[in-house]
Amino acid sequence: MxxxxxxxxxxxxxxxxxxxxxxxxxxxxxxxGSRSDERARxxxxxxxxxxxxxxxxxxxxxxTAARSADVVILAVPYQGHAELVASxxxxxxxxxxxxxxxxxxxxxxxxxxxxIADGSAAEEAQRLAPEAKVAGAFHHxxxxxxxxxxxxxxxxxxxxxxxxxxAKTVAAxxxxxVTGRDGIDAGALRAARHLEPxxxxxxxxxxxxxxxxxxxxVGLERD
Amino acid sequence: MxxxxxxxxxxxxxxxxxxxxxxxxxxxxxxxGSRSDERARxxxxxxxxxxxxxxxxxxxxxxTAARSADVVILAVPYQGHAELVASxxxxxxxxxxxxxxxxxxxxxxxxxxxxIADGSAAEEAQRLAPEAKVAGAFHHxxxxxxxxxxxxxxxxxxxxxxxxxxAKTVAAxxxxxVTGRDGIDAGALRAARHLEPxxxxxxxxxxxxxxxxxxxxVGLERD
Numbered sequence: 001m002x003x004x005x006x007x008x009x010x011x012x013x014x015x016x017x018x019x020x021x022x023x024x025x026x027x028x029x030x031x032x033g034s035r036s037d038e039r040a041r042x043x044x045x046x047x048x049x050x051x052x053x054x055x056x057x058x059x060x061x062x063x064t065a066a067r068s069a070d071v072v073i074l075a076v077p078y079q080g081h082a083e084l085v086a087s088x089x090x091x092x093x094x095x096x097x098x099x100x101x102x103x104x105x106x107x108x109x110x111x112x113x114x115x116i117a118d119g120s121a122a123e124e125a126q127r128l129a130p131e132a133k134v135a136g137a138f139h140h141x142x143x144x145x146x147x148x149x150x151x152x153x154x155x156x157x158x159x160x161x162x163x164x165x166x167a168k169t170v171a172a173x174x175x176x177x178v179t180g181r182d183g184i185d186a187g188a189l190r191a192a193r194h195l196e197p198x199x200x201x202x203x204x205x206x207x208x209x210x211x212x213x214x215x216x217x218v219g220l221e222r223d
Numbered sequence: 224m225x226x227x228x229x230x231x232x233x234x235x236x237x238x239x240x241x242x243x244x245x246x247x248x249x250x251x252x253x254x255x256g257s258r259s260d261e262r263a264r265x266x267x268x269x270x271x272x273x274x275x276x277x278x279x280x281x282x283x284x285x286x287t288a289a290r291s292a293d294v295v296i297l298a299v300p301y302q303g304h305a306e307l308v309a310s311x312x313x314x315x316x317x318x319x320x321x322x323x324x325x326x327x328x329x330x331x332x333x334x335x336x337x338x339i340a341d342g343s344a345a346e347e348a349q350r351l352a353p354e355a356k357v358a359g360a361f362h363h364x365x366x367x368x369x370x371x372x373x374x375x376x377x378x379x380x381x382x383x384x385x386x387x388x389x390a391k392t393v394a395a396x397x398x399x400x401v402t403g404r405d406g407i408d409a410g411a412l413r414a415a416r417h418l419e420p421x422x423x424x425x426x427x428x429x430x431x432x433x434x435x436x437x438x439x440x441v442g443l444e445r446d
Contacts, residue, residue, distance in 0.1 A: 109410075109411045109413070110410055110411060111410075112413060112414075112416075113416065113417060142442075155441040155442075156441055159424070161424075184428060184432075185428070185431050185432075186424050186427060186428060187332075187333055187334075187423075187424060187427030187428070187431070188332045188333060188427075190332070190335060191335075191423070191424050191427065193335075193336065193420070194336060194417070194420045194421050194423060194424050195424065197416070197417045198417050198421060200410075200414070200417060201382070201384075201409050201410060201414050201417050201418065202440075204409060204410030204411075204414065205407060205408070205409060205410070205440060205443075206442075208408050208410070209407075209408075209443055209444075211442045211443055211444070212442050213440050213441065213442040213443065214440070214441045214442050215438065215439075215440065215441070216438075216439040216440075216441050217425075217428060217436050217437070217438065217439075218378040218379055218436065218437045218438070218439050219365075219378075219429075219434045219435050219436040219437050220428075220432055220434055220436065221432075221434070
């Protein structure tokens with residue numbers, strides 16, 4: 001298995017820490033990024049305790065984290081996303097940038113996908129960090145399941161989209177840390193327009209059925 | 224099991240005939256609708272041959288089909304959708320209208336979801352047939368699988384959305400004819416904005432993996 005040095009921007013949030021925990025447990029080197037380097041280090045220590053003595057986890061402010069890594073995971077709320085990506089554009093040049101960002105709104109009728117001028121958060125990130133190799137992935141995983149002790153979320157699929165084949169390959173390979181198998185190639189980066197708001201539908205299902213739902217693609221040969 | 228009298232508008236197309244076959248096999252009364260009543264009757268005869276001697280299948284022009292049924296399935300291409308729904312608005316008043324319409328475009332980078340002024344085809348249908356009780360469902364099923372002899376597509380889920388509880392309940396119950404179990408309540412009618420274009424992602428997966436993919440929701444109690 002190829003191991004990567006992965007910065008998880010937003011690594012103190014529920015989705016970010018869950019992914020960081022999975023990557024660390026699988027032998028990748030992880031740098032938690034946060035606006036506060038102190039909170040990042042605290043979370044890194046927490047993840048290291050859970051991931052076993054061989055885990056390689058550290059914490060830093062977002063800029064330092066992005067600079068130090070080969071692969072950068074964007075696991076931040078959509079609010080503030082554009083400013084953050086723009087501020088990191090220099091650090092992201094030439095690197096694989098994997099967006100897990102779900103631009104969602106909530107009103108009386110439940111969760112819904114926000115209208116994004118660029119089509120999706122992943123495409124917005126590509127515009128603001130034009131030299132990054134952007135993929136979208138990891139949108140549909142429950143933060144609670146990620147943080148749980150379950151060995152793999154092996155009923156779930158990670159859907160990967162992107163226009164850069166290398167970025168898609170890395171994102172598909174990193175999915176192994178979460179589900180125990182490669183992510184599924186779901187097409188071009190613009191497929192993020194469909195993948196991101198699908199999370200609103202899963203949250204709606206969660207509320208209706210009091211569960212933590214996820215997506216599995218049927219019809220592939222492994223079934 | 225409650226049985227319904229179901230008109231399948233667009234019932235001579237691949238998706239429509241596949242759904243009609245499933246409904247007829249499960250004991251519902253089916254009227255195939257088409258622009259040409261002759262083609263509708265030919266398809267009805269074909270489905271009747273496949274569905275067994277007790278199947279109740281007939282064919283008629285779209286207007287007659289819609290008028291005669293309790294539940295109307297819209298299984299038409301998005302092209303011409305608005306004109307068709309507007310022309311049927313009188314027949315649809317007070318009835319359950321289930322939209323399976325996927326507004327998709329195709330270009331060099333593959334399939335993608337079209338921008339729809341109303342948000343989705345299902346919402347467009349609701350605007351044009353304001354007295355219909357609209358639900359969205361059956362977007363993600365392979366027409367080839369529907370038409371196959373498989374007893375049930377029991378790895379797949381039908382996701383149902385709608386603002387009318389009765390329409391959602393009927394759509395969820397009709398899903399049993401296809402998957403062997405109720406459809407999943409995926410939220411308000413506007414969730415069709417996420418469900419319809421997801422079909423583009425499935426088609427993209429089909430091309431990449433040479434398969435007929437579908438969606439299964441994990442995390443529900445049946446798993």
